[in-house]
Amino acid sequence: MLLLSIDTSIRGCSVAVHENSTLLANYDLHTDRSSSSMLTTLMETAVKHAGFTLNDLDAIAVAKGPGSYTGLRVGVSSAKGLCYALDKPMIAINTLEAMALQLNAFYPGHLLCPMIDARRMEVYAAVLDAENNFVQQTQAIIMDEHSFQDLLLKHRIVFFGDGAVKCQQLLGTHPNAIFPKKESYPSAITIGELAAKAFQNEHFEDVATFEPYYLKDFMSPPPKKVSSLA
Incomplete structure:
Protein backbone atom coordinates (compact mmCIF):
# COMPACT_ATOMS: atom_id res chain seq x y z
CA MET A 1 0.00 0.00 0.00
CA LEU A 2 1.54 3.31 -1.13
CA LEU A 3 -0.01 6.55 0.13
CA LEU A 4 0.65 10.18 -0.71
CA SER A 5 -0.58 12.53 2.02
CA ILE A 6 -1.17 16.28 1.86
CA ASP A 7 -1.74 18.88 4.58
CA THR A 8 -2.36 22.55 3.75
CA SER A 9 -4.48 23.37 6.81
CA ILE A 10 -2.48 26.44 7.77
CA ARG A 11 0.31 28.44 6.13
CA GLY A 12 2.61 26.50 3.85
CA CYS A 13 2.16 22.87 2.97
CA SER A 14 3.30 19.41 4.02
CA VAL A 15 3.48 16.21 1.99
CA ALA A 16 4.47 12.66 2.93
CA VAL A 17 4.76 9.25 1.29
CA HIS A 18 4.08 6.08 3.29
CA GLU A 19 4.46 2.46 2.23
CA ASN A 20 2.57 0.06 4.50
CA SER A 21 2.59 2.68 7.30
CA THR A 22 6.37 3.24 6.95
CA LEU A 23 7.39 6.82 6.19
CA LEU A 24 9.48 7.01 3.02
CA ALA A 25 9.60 10.74 2.30
CA ASN A 26 8.39 13.99 3.83
CA TYR A 27 8.66 17.63 2.81
CA ASP A 28 7.40 20.68 4.69
CA LEU A 29 7.25 24.25 3.45
CA HIS A 30 6.50 26.85 6.13
CA THR A 31 5.61 30.07 4.37
CA ASP A 32 2.87 32.60 4.87
CA ARG A 33 1.14 31.55 1.67
CA SER A 34 0.95 28.23 -0.10
CA SER A 35 0.11 27.81 -3.76
CA SER A 36 -0.98 24.92 -5.90
CA SER A 37 2.25 25.15 -7.93
CA MET A 38 4.44 24.81 -4.82
CA LEU A 39 2.33 21.93 -3.55
CA THR A 40 2.50 20.12 -6.90
CA THR A 41 6.29 20.38 -6.90
CA LEU A 42 6.55 18.98 -3.37
CA MET A 43 4.22 16.08 -4.15
CA GLU A 44 6.12 15.07 -7.28
CA THR A 45 9.47 15.41 -5.49
CA ALA A 46 8.38 13.35 -2.48
CA VAL A 47 7.08 10.48 -4.61
CA LYS A 48 10.18 10.54 -6.83
CA HIS A 49 12.59 10.56 -3.88
CA ALA A 50 10.67 7.66 -2.32
CA GLY A 51 11.54 5.67 -5.46
CA PHE A 52 8.11 5.61 -7.09
CA THR A 53 5.96 7.41 -9.65
CA LEU A 54 2.54 8.93 -9.14
CA ASN A 55 1.00 5.98 -10.99
CA ASP A 56 2.33 3.65 -8.29
CA LEU A 57 0.17 5.28 -5.62
CA ASP A 58 -2.74 3.33 -4.15
CA ALA A 59 -4.51 6.36 -2.67
CA ILE A 60 -4.18 10.06 -1.91
CA ALA A 61 -4.90 11.35 1.59
CA VAL A 62 -5.64 14.95 2.48
CA ALA A 63 -6.24 16.96 5.64
CA LYS A 64 -9.90 17.91 5.40
CA GLY A 65 -9.83 20.65 8.04
CA PRO A 66 -10.52 22.64 10.02
CA GLY A 67 -8.02 25.31 9.11
CA SER A 68 -7.36 28.09 6.64
CA TYR A 69 -10.16 28.41 4.10
CA THR A 70 -7.73 29.09 1.25
CA GLY A 71 -5.24 26.46 2.38
CA LEU A 72 -7.85 23.72 2.67
CA ARG A 73 -9.25 24.59 -0.73
CA VAL A 74 -5.79 24.30 -2.32
CA GLY A 75 -5.05 20.96 -0.65
CA VAL A 76 -8.40 19.35 -1.41
CA SER A 77 -8.41 20.61 -4.99
CA SER A 78 -4.93 19.17 -5.54
CA ALA A 79 -5.93 15.84 -4.00
CA LYS A 80 -9.06 15.68 -6.15
CA GLY A 81 -7.09 16.48 -9.28
CA LEU A 82 -4.67 13.64 -8.61
CA CYS A 83 -7.46 11.20 -7.82
CA TYR A 84 -9.25 12.02 -11.06
CA ALA A 85 -6.08 11.90 -13.16
CA LEU A 86 -4.77 8.66 -11.65
CA ASP A 87 -8.12 7.01 -10.91
CA LYS A 88 -7.18 6.53 -7.24
CA PRO A 89 -9.35 6.71 -4.10
CA MET A 90 -9.23 9.72 -1.78
CA ILE A 91 -9.03 9.61 2.02
CA ALA A 92 -9.85 12.66 4.17
CA ILE A 93 -8.50 13.05 7.71
CA ASN A 94 -9.46 15.53 10.44
CA THR A 95 -6.57 17.98 10.86
CA LEU A 96 -6.90 18.17 14.65
CA GLU A 97 -7.03 14.39 15.02
CA ALA A 98 -3.77 14.13 13.09
CA MET A 99 -2.19 16.87 15.22
CA ALA A 100 -3.06 14.99 18.41
CA LEU A 101 -1.33 11.90 17.06
CA GLN A 102 1.94 13.86 17.00
CA LEU A 103 2.00 14.25 20.79
CA ASN A 104 -0.01 11.46 22.41
CA ALA A 105 3.02 9.20 22.91
CA PHE A 179 1.63 24.42 27.08
CA PRO A 180 4.63 22.81 25.34
CA LYS A 181 7.43 25.21 24.47
CA LYS A 182 8.01 23.63 21.07
CA GLU A 183 5.59 24.78 18.39
CA SER A 184 3.44 22.15 16.67
CA TYR A 185 2.10 22.37 13.15
CA PRO A 186 -0.25 20.13 11.15
CA SER A 187 1.79 17.52 9.31
CA ALA A 188 1.22 15.17 6.41
CA ILE A 189 3.14 12.52 8.35
CA THR A 190 0.34 11.87 10.83
CA ILE A 191 -2.26 12.39 8.10
CA GLY A 192 -0.61 9.43 6.38
CA GLU A 193 -0.53 7.32 9.55
CA LEU A 194 -4.27 7.75 10.08
CA ALA A 195 -4.95 7.35 6.35
CA ALA A 196 -3.22 3.96 6.35
CA LYS A 197 -5.80 2.69 8.83
CA ALA A 198 -8.63 4.28 6.86
CA PHE A 199 -7.37 2.60 3.69
CA GLN A 200 -7.50 -0.83 5.32
CA ASN A 201 -11.12 -0.14 6.29
CA GLU A 202 -11.91 1.30 2.82
CA HIS A 203 -13.00 4.64 4.27
CA PHE A 204 -12.87 6.51 0.98
CA GLU A 205 -14.51 9.79 -0.02
CA ASP A 206 -16.72 10.56 -3.00
CA VAL A 207 -14.25 12.65 -4.98
CA ALA A 208 -16.97 14.41 -6.96
CA THR A 209 -18.94 15.71 -3.98
CA PHE A 210 -16.33 16.03 -1.23
CA GLU A 211 -15.80 19.47 0.29
CA PRO A 212 -13.28 20.59 2.93
CA TYR A 213 -14.38 20.74 6.56
CA TYR A 214 -14.42 24.52 6.84
CA LEU A 215 -16.34 24.37 10.15
CA LYS A 216 -17.73 27.84 9.57
CA ASP A 217 -18.52 30.04 6.60
CA PHE A 218 -15.72 31.98 4.96
CA MET A 219 -15.79 35.64 5.90
CA SER A 220 -14.07 37.98 3.51
CA PRO A 221 -12.60 41.20 4.88
CA PRO A 222 -14.84 44.28 4.61
CA PRO A 223 -14.39 46.39 1.48
CA LYS A 224 -12.10 49.39 1.76
CA LYS A 225 -13.78 52.77 1.82
CA VAL A 226 -12.95 54.94 -1.14
CA SER A 227 -13.02 58.63 -0.48
CA SER A 228 -14.82 60.81 -2.98
CA LEU A 229 -13.24 63.94 -4.40
CA ALA A 230 -16.62 65.27 -5.41
Whole structure:
Protein backbone atom coordinates (compact mmCIF):
# COMPACT_ATOMS: atom_id res chain seq x y z
CA MET A 1 0.00 0.00 0.00
CA LEU A 2 1.54 3.31 -1.13
CA LEU A 3 -0.01 6.55 0.13
CA LEU A 4 0.65 10.18 -0.71
CA SER A 5 -0.58 12.53 2.02
CA ILE A 6 -1.17 16.28 1.86
CA ASP A 7 -1.74 18.88 4.58
CA THR A 8 -2.36 22.55 3.75
CA SER A 9 -4.48 23.37 6.81
CA ILE A 10 -2.48 26.44 7.77
CA ARG A 11 0.31 28.44 6.13
CA GLY A 12 2.61 26.50 3.85
CA CYS A 13 2.16 22.87 2.97
CA SER A 14 3.30 19.41 4.02
CA VAL A 15 3.48 16.21 1.99
CA ALA A 16 4.47 12.66 2.93
CA VAL A 17 4.76 9.25 1.29
CA HIS A 18 4.08 6.08 3.29
CA GLU A 19 4.46 2.46 2.23
CA ASN A 20 2.57 0.06 4.50
CA SER A 21 2.59 2.68 7.30
CA THR A 22 6.37 3.24 6.95
CA LEU A 23 7.39 6.82 6.19
CA LEU A 24 9.48 7.01 3.02
CA ALA A 25 9.60 10.74 2.30
CA ASN A 26 8.39 13.99 3.83
CA TYR A 27 8.66 17.63 2.81
CA ASP A 28 7.40 20.68 4.69
CA LEU A 29 7.25 24.25 3.45
CA HIS A 30 6.50 26.85 6.13
CA THR A 31 5.61 30.07 4.37
CA ASP A 32 2.87 32.60 4.87
CA ARG A 33 1.14 31.55 1.67
CA SER A 34 0.95 28.23 -0.10
CA SER A 35 0.11 27.81 -3.76
CA SER A 36 -0.98 24.92 -5.90
CA SER A 37 2.25 25.15 -7.93
CA MET A 38 4.44 24.81 -4.82
CA LEU A 39 2.33 21.93 -3.55
CA THR A 40 2.50 20.12 -6.90
CA THR A 41 6.29 20.38 -6.90
CA LEU A 42 6.55 18.98 -3.37
CA MET A 43 4.22 16.08 -4.15
CA GLU A 44 6.12 15.07 -7.28
CA THR A 45 9.47 15.41 -5.49
CA ALA A 46 8.38 13.35 -2.48
CA VAL A 47 7.08 10.48 -4.61
CA LYS A 48 10.18 10.54 -6.83
CA HIS A 49 12.59 10.56 -3.88
CA ALA A 50 10.67 7.66 -2.32
CA GLY A 51 11.54 5.67 -5.46
CA PHE A 52 8.11 5.61 -7.09
CA THR A 53 5.96 7.41 -9.65
CA LEU A 54 2.54 8.93 -9.14
CA ASN A 55 1.00 5.98 -10.99
CA ASP A 56 2.33 3.65 -8.29
CA LEU A 57 0.17 5.28 -5.62
CA ASP A 58 -2.74 3.33 -4.15
CA ALA A 59 -4.51 6.36 -2.67
CA ILE A 60 -4.18 10.06 -1.91
CA ALA A 61 -4.90 11.35 1.59
CA VAL A 62 -5.64 14.95 2.48
CA ALA A 63 -6.24 16.96 5.64
CA LYS A 64 -9.90 17.91 5.40
CA GLY A 65 -9.83 20.65 8.04
CA PRO A 66 -10.52 22.64 10.02
CA GLY A 67 -8.02 25.31 9.11
CA SER A 68 -7.36 28.09 6.64
CA TYR A 69 -10.16 28.41 4.10
CA THR A 70 -7.73 29.09 1.25
CA GLY A 71 -5.24 26.46 2.38
CA LEU A 72 -7.85 23.72 2.67
CA ARG A 73 -9.25 24.59 -0.73
CA VAL A 74 -5.79 24.30 -2.32
CA GLY A 75 -5.05 20.96 -0.65
CA VAL A 76 -8.40 19.35 -1.41
CA SER A 77 -8.41 20.61 -4.99
CA SER A 78 -4.93 19.17 -5.54
CA ALA A 79 -5.93 15.84 -4.00
CA LYS A 80 -9.06 15.68 -6.15
CA GLY A 81 -7.09 16.48 -9.28
CA LEU A 82 -4.67 13.64 -8.61
CA CYS A 83 -7.46 11.20 -7.82
CA TYR A 84 -9.25 12.02 -11.06
CA ALA A 85 -6.08 11.90 -13.16
CA LEU A 86 -4.77 8.66 -11.65
CA ASP A 87 -8.12 7.01 -10.91
CA LYS A 88 -7.18 6.53 -7.24
CA PRO A 89 -9.35 6.71 -4.10
CA MET A 90 -9.23 9.72 -1.78
CA ILE A 91 -9.03 9.61 2.02
CA ALA A 92 -9.85 12.66 4.17
CA ILE A 93 -8.50 13.05 7.71
CA ASN A 94 -9.46 15.53 10.44
CA THR A 95 -6.57 17.98 10.86
CA LEU A 96 -6.90 18.17 14.65
CA GLU A 97 -7.03 14.39 15.02
CA ALA A 98 -3.77 14.13 13.09
CA MET A 99 -2.19 16.87 15.22
CA ALA A 100 -3.06 14.99 18.41
CA LEU A 101 -1.33 11.90 17.06
CA GLN A 102 1.94 13.86 17.00
CA LEU A 103 2.00 14.25 20.79
CA ASN A 104 -0.01 11.46 22.41
CA ALA A 105 3.02 9.20 22.91
CA PHE A 106 4.76 11.97 24.87
CA TYR A 107 1.90 12.69 27.28
CA PRO A 108 0.46 9.38 28.54
CA GLY A 109 -2.56 9.84 30.75
CA HIS A 110 -3.15 13.40 29.53
CA LEU A 111 -5.83 14.85 27.32
CA LEU A 112 -4.66 16.61 24.17
CA CYS A 113 -6.19 19.79 22.79
CA PRO A 114 -4.82 20.75 19.36
CA MET A 115 -5.77 24.29 18.41
CA ILE A 116 -5.72 26.15 15.10
CA ASP A 117 -5.92 29.92 15.15
CA ALA A 118 -9.11 31.42 13.74
CA ARG A 119 -9.96 35.08 14.07
CA ARG A 120 -9.76 37.38 17.09
CA MET A 121 -10.14 35.17 20.21
CA GLU A 122 -11.55 32.22 18.27
CA VAL A 123 -9.84 28.87 17.72
CA TYR A 124 -10.67 25.57 16.05
CA ALA A 125 -10.15 22.93 18.71
CA ALA A 126 -10.90 19.39 19.81
CA VAL A 127 -9.97 17.30 22.85
CA LEU A 128 -8.64 13.76 22.44
CA ASP A 129 -7.36 11.16 24.87
CA ALA A 130 -4.03 9.33 24.79
CA GLU A 131 -5.51 6.70 22.43
CA ASN A 132 -6.56 9.46 20.01
CA ASN A 133 -10.26 9.09 20.75
CA PHE A 134 -12.36 12.24 20.73
CA VAL A 135 -13.39 13.46 24.19
CA GLN A 136 -14.68 16.75 22.80
CA GLN A 137 -15.55 16.99 19.13
CA THR A 138 -14.11 19.53 16.71
CA GLN A 139 -15.63 22.97 17.13
CA ALA A 140 -15.00 26.69 16.79
CA ILE A 141 -14.51 28.16 20.25
CA ILE A 142 -14.36 31.81 21.31
CA MET A 143 -11.88 31.62 24.15
CA ASP A 144 -12.57 33.15 27.57
CA GLU A 145 -11.55 32.41 31.16
CA HIS A 146 -14.26 29.75 31.47
CA SER A 147 -13.16 27.67 28.48
CA PHE A 148 -12.36 24.00 29.25
CA GLN A 149 -12.89 24.53 32.99
CA ASP A 150 -15.02 21.39 33.43
CA LEU A 151 -12.36 19.17 31.87
CA LEU A 152 -9.51 20.91 33.68
CA LEU A 153 -11.07 20.08 37.05
CA LYS A 154 -10.37 16.38 36.51
CA HIS A 155 -7.72 16.15 33.78
CA ARG A 156 -4.37 17.53 32.78
CA ILE A 157 -4.73 18.95 29.29
CA VAL A 158 -1.97 19.70 26.79
CA PHE A 159 -2.87 22.74 24.67
CA PHE A 160 -0.82 23.12 21.49
CA GLY A 161 -0.89 24.41 17.94
CA ASP A 162 -0.83 28.00 16.69
CA GLY A 163 -4.13 28.73 18.43
CA ALA A 164 -2.81 27.79 21.88
CA VAL A 165 -1.25 31.23 22.36
CA LYS A 166 -4.73 32.67 22.87
CA CYS A 167 -5.52 29.88 25.32
CA GLN A 168 -2.32 30.43 27.29
CA GLN A 169 -3.19 34.07 27.86
CA LEU A 170 -6.33 32.95 29.69
CA LEU A 171 -5.45 29.55 31.20
CA GLY A 172 -1.68 29.72 31.49
CA THR A 173 -1.72 29.75 35.31
CA HIS A 174 -4.08 26.78 35.71
CA PRO A 175 -2.20 23.86 37.33
CA ASN A 176 -3.74 21.31 34.94
CA ALA A 177 -3.09 23.29 31.76
CA ILE A 178 0.14 22.40 29.93
CA PHE A 179 1.63 24.42 27.08
CA PRO A 180 4.63 22.81 25.34
CA LYS A 181 7.43 25.21 24.47
CA LYS A 182 8.01 23.63 21.07
CA GLU A 183 5.59 24.78 18.39
CA SER A 184 3.44 22.15 16.67
CA TYR A 185 2.10 22.37 13.15
CA PRO A 186 -0.25 20.13 11.15
CA SER A 187 1.79 17.52 9.31
CA ALA A 188 1.22 15.17 6.41
CA ILE A 189 3.14 12.52 8.35
CA THR A 190 0.34 11.87 10.83
CA ILE A 191 -2.26 12.39 8.10
CA GLY A 192 -0.61 9.43 6.38
CA GLU A 193 -0.53 7.32 9.55
CA LEU A 194 -4.27 7.75 10.08
CA ALA A 195 -4.95 7.35 6.35
CA ALA A 196 -3.22 3.96 6.35
CA LYS A 197 -5.80 2.69 8.83
CA ALA A 198 -8.63 4.28 6.86
CA PHE A 199 -7.37 2.60 3.69
CA GLN A 200 -7.50 -0.83 5.32
CA ASN A 201 -11.12 -0.14 6.29
CA GLU A 202 -11.91 1.30 2.82
CA HIS A 203 -13.00 4.64 4.27
CA PHE A 204 -12.87 6.51 0.98
CA GLU A 205 -14.51 9.79 -0.02
CA ASP A 206 -16.72 10.56 -3.00
CA VAL A 207 -14.25 12.65 -4.98
CA ALA A 208 -16.97 14.41 -6.96
CA THR A 209 -18.94 15.71 -3.98
CA PHE A 210 -16.33 16.03 -1.23
CA GLU A 211 -15.80 19.47 0.29
CA PRO A 212 -13.28 20.59 2.93
CA TYR A 213 -14.38 20.74 6.56
CA TYR A 214 -14.42 24.52 6.84
CA LEU A 215 -16.34 24.37 10.15
CA LYS A 216 -17.73 27.84 9.57
CA ASP A 217 -18.52 30.04 6.60
CA PHE A 218 -15.72 31.98 4.96
CA MET A 219 -15.79 35.64 5.90
CA SER A 220 -14.07 37.98 3.51
CA PRO A 221 -12.60 41.20 4.88
CA PRO A 222 -14.84 44.28 4.61
CA PRO A 223 -14.39 46.39 1.48
CA LYS A 224 -12.10 49.39 1.76
CA LYS A 225 -13.78 52.77 1.82
CA VAL A 226 -12.95 54.94 -1.14
CA SER A 227 -13.02 58.63 -0.48
CA SER A 228 -14.82 60.81 -2.98
CA LEU A 229 -13.24 63.94 -4.40
CA ALA A 230 -16.62 65.27 -5.41
